[in-house]
Amino acid sequence: MQSDQRERFLSHTERTYFFESALKFMEKERDYRGHTNDHGWAHAIAHGSDFLGAGLQDPLFPKSQIEEALQIIPLIISRVEKRFSDDEEQRIASAYVGGLAASNIKETDFIVFSKATNQQIWQQFNFESNISFYRLDTWLQIMQSLFFLLPNRFFILKSLLEKQIKDYYSQMGE
Template identity: 35%
Template sequence: MDLKLALEKLNLNDRQGDLDHLINNMLQQIGSTDPVLRDDLIYSTFGKLVMMDFLNKEQLTHLLNVCLDQDHLFYEMGERETDSDFTRSFSVLVVALVVEKDRSSRFLKKEQIEASIEGSIRFLQEEQDTRGFVASKGWAHSIAHGADALAEVIKHPLFDRKKRFECLDAIQECLFKEGTYVDDEEERLLFAIEALLEKGMKEERLSKWLTSLSDNLEALFEVERYSVQFFHKKGNVLSFLKSCYFRLVIRDTCSNARRVIEDVVEKWTRKIYLGD
């Protein structure tokens, strides 16, 4: 039976047939360019299978291992604006699902969690396709989906807090990639920042990192000056900082970090628009 039709007719509470076969078929087509099949059916079904306890430990582990492999999470990594992005983007979403489930059920081995952490960080570092919504093909959204996975692995009990530096570096790399974020990517990246704070990251560390964003923007400006590429990256960084500011206000925390953001935003407003 055609996968789309099979998923449309699927009744998980009265399921007939081979679930393992269905999972593998879904994995093979996880990067379909049909947005209904990919997003509404395959990903939605994976969400139900994982979170509603339809899969056993072996099936969950298999699902994670496949999504982390070179043919899924890192499939044609480095390409921009090609259909390979859909495979990477929706594979990383499934990684997030399985890791989230493991936080409550704890069925994964330590090395599998470590592979998920490493894979999520590497994914955001190496992904070059920054598109959000793609006409006729639906959501690509690799950066946002990668941010979701990063937030989930940070929340996991086995997350090594020493990895926080790599996580911050990965987020920074995302802010300086080619392209302008227009579909709330910076908002999704902030969930990882919040997760790091919940895991005990000190405000001083956050403040230093926020300052480094401005320092790197300054270095970029010295090279690219008033180019379109510079303005796109400046826009990404400042949009992220402004969103970060209000998230910290809402949480009523990190007053010093908020002052750093105020200073950075004022600096760049004066530098670009007031000629200071």
């Protein structure tokens, strides 16, 4: 898809297929492993994030699918049962940084999304549940990656992320 951005060669139908495939892959993927001793790199979430990121950076990515793309983050988090171990959160964040930098995702829309996701994850948090903590930690890692990867021109979003990150540490007693 990145080559197609430099010199358009995909048809509209082919490009649409790739955009939709990136979204569907992330929505359907259930394999959250990173590196395995038996098979090497499984890393489906990281590679799927790269695929989605290539789509989100494309100026022809349909604006009508941005909301669907945003909802992938809470969907992934809702399926976490143990911590990611191979920087998957950075790859997830990177996909959205690309979409923001390409102006396909509006900063104001991502701010609304981030506030809602943060609130939802905290509402579901339970100090007695390891899975609940892993999900909250995944969100924290995504927020931290977003904060450090975003260009400074997204200062309003970065300020929100900084606040949400500090709130995490405050609420966790650190």
